Amino acid sequence: MPFKRYVEIGRVALVNYGKEYGRLVVIVDVIDQNRALVDAPDMIRGQINFKRLSLTDIKIDIPRVPKKKTLIEAMETADVKNKWEKSSWGRKLIVQKRRAALNDFDRYKVMVAKIKRGRAIREKLAKLKRENPA
Amino acid sequence: MELNLKKQRARVNYHINSSLKELVLRALFTSAAWGALRSMVKFRFHQYQVVGRGLPTDAEPHPKIYRMKLWATNDVRAKSKFWYFLRKLKKVKKSNGQVLAINEIFERKPTKIKNYGIWLRYQSRTGYHNMYKEYRDITLNGAVEQMYDEMASRHRVRYHGIQIIKTATIPSKLCKRESTKQFHDSKIKFPLVFKKVRPPTRKLKTTFKASRPNLFA
Numbered sequence: 001m002p003f004k005r006y007v008e009i010g011r012v013a014l015v016n017y018g019k020e021y022g023r024l025v026v027i028v029d030v031i032d033q034n035r036a037l038v039d040a041p042d043m044i045r046g047q048i049n050f051k052r053l054s055l056t057d058i059k060i061d062i063p064r065v066p067k068k069k070t071l072i073e074a075m076e077t078a079d080v081k082n083k084w085e086k087s088s089w090g091r092k093l094i095v096q097k098r099r100a101a102l103n104d105f106d107r108y109k110v111m112v113a114k115i116k117r118g119r120a121i122r123e124k125l126a127k128l129k130r131e132n133p134a
Numbered sequence: 135m136e137l138n139l140k141k142q143r144a145r146v147n148y149h150i151n152s153s154l155k156e157l158v159l160r161a162l163f164t165s166a167a168w169g170a171l172r173s174m175v176k177f178r179f180h181q182y183q184v185v186g187r188g189l190p191t192d193a194e195p196h197p198k199i200y201r202m203k204l205w206a207t208n209d210v211r212a213k214s215k216f217w218y219f220l221r222k223l224k225k226v227k228k229s230n231g232q233v234l235a236i237n238e239i240f241e242r243k244p245t246k247i248k249n250y251g252i253w254l255r256y257q258s259r260t261g262y263h264n265m266y267k268e269y270r271d272i273t274l275n276g277a278v279e280q281m282y283d284e285m286a287s288r289h290r291v292r293y294h295g296i297q298i299i300k301t302a303t304i305p306s307k308l309c310k311r312e313s314t315k316q317f318h319d320s321k322i323k324f325p326l327v328f329k330k331v332r333p334p335t336r337k338l339k340t341t342f343k344a345s346r347p348n349l350f351a
Contacts, residue, residue: 006325008324051332
């Protein structure tokens with residue numbers, strides 16, 4: 001199967017290890033085989049190893065090592081934030097974060113809601129079974 | 135650079151009123167270079183500038199002052215290395231000389247990728263050789279660390295067997311090694327072929343896994 005996500009200038013990646021864990025960064029230049037220069041609107045441009053990056057499907061159009069202003073503009077036009085939050089990967093991460101930040105009362109509320117939902121599903125299923133004995 | 139910044143901070147304390155001082159300090163602390171320096175990885179080798187001369191005597195009241203830029207793990211070792219090299223070049227030793235200044239040299243643009251050429255003299259098992267090596271890095275200290283690692287792995291030469299003759303930032307046109315020239319492409323593009331998924335912290339590492347890993351990017 002051919003590769004779809006390439007390391008290239010403008011590729012958006014997620015940091016998956018280390019101090020910057022969970023941050024979306026843009027690959028701004030390639031230093032050598034193992035390292036890239038990455039940048040994000042709220043961090044200082046720095047180097048990071050490819051082993052710490054998970055490439056995403058999003059790619060923006062920037063020149064090599066752009067100024068912070070150009071980078072922010074390009075990210076706005078490509079609408080990186082919305083695309084990420086709408087993508088299934090991004091949505092899963094948001095849900096994970098929410099689940100990790102629940103307090104005990106919230107977990108109780110979730111339990112009650114799950115029971116309610118399960119009950120509604122089972123009632124509907126029983127009704128359908130009664131109507132269509134097959 | 136460190137010394138200059140310290141002087142600036144001191145001046146700010148005495149001469150500017152507090153709100154302006156805060157503005158200046160914040161500007162200093164948030165400027166890209168300073169911030170990048172602070173958030174950088176710790177280097178094993180630091181670059182020092184050591185300035186020294188022989189002690190003044192009756193015969194020579196104003197001896198010539200010599201300056202050297204060298205790499206060492208700390209400033210104590212830097213001074214020692216300074217005397218080691220100066221002894222070999224001039225008739226002066228630590229016992230009849232003095233170090234006038236030692237400053238650490240920091241990277242001017244730690245966010246700009248540069249091609250570094252390093253000329254070195256190293257001792258192999260059979261004799262001394264000169265070498266020229268190229269590295270792509272964002273800081274000179276990083277390139278020097280790469281050099282020491284590479285010399286240790288490729289030629290089994292340890293730190294004390296290497297003398298750095300010269301380092302320089304090489305413009306892309308003049309690079310000689312294919313391994314650095316292959317990255318001189320403004321439209322560089324390659325896939326990550328072998329993507330091992332790691333747990334996000336070492337704490338979550340387990341010896342056994344339920345399923346085989348997916349190594350596709």
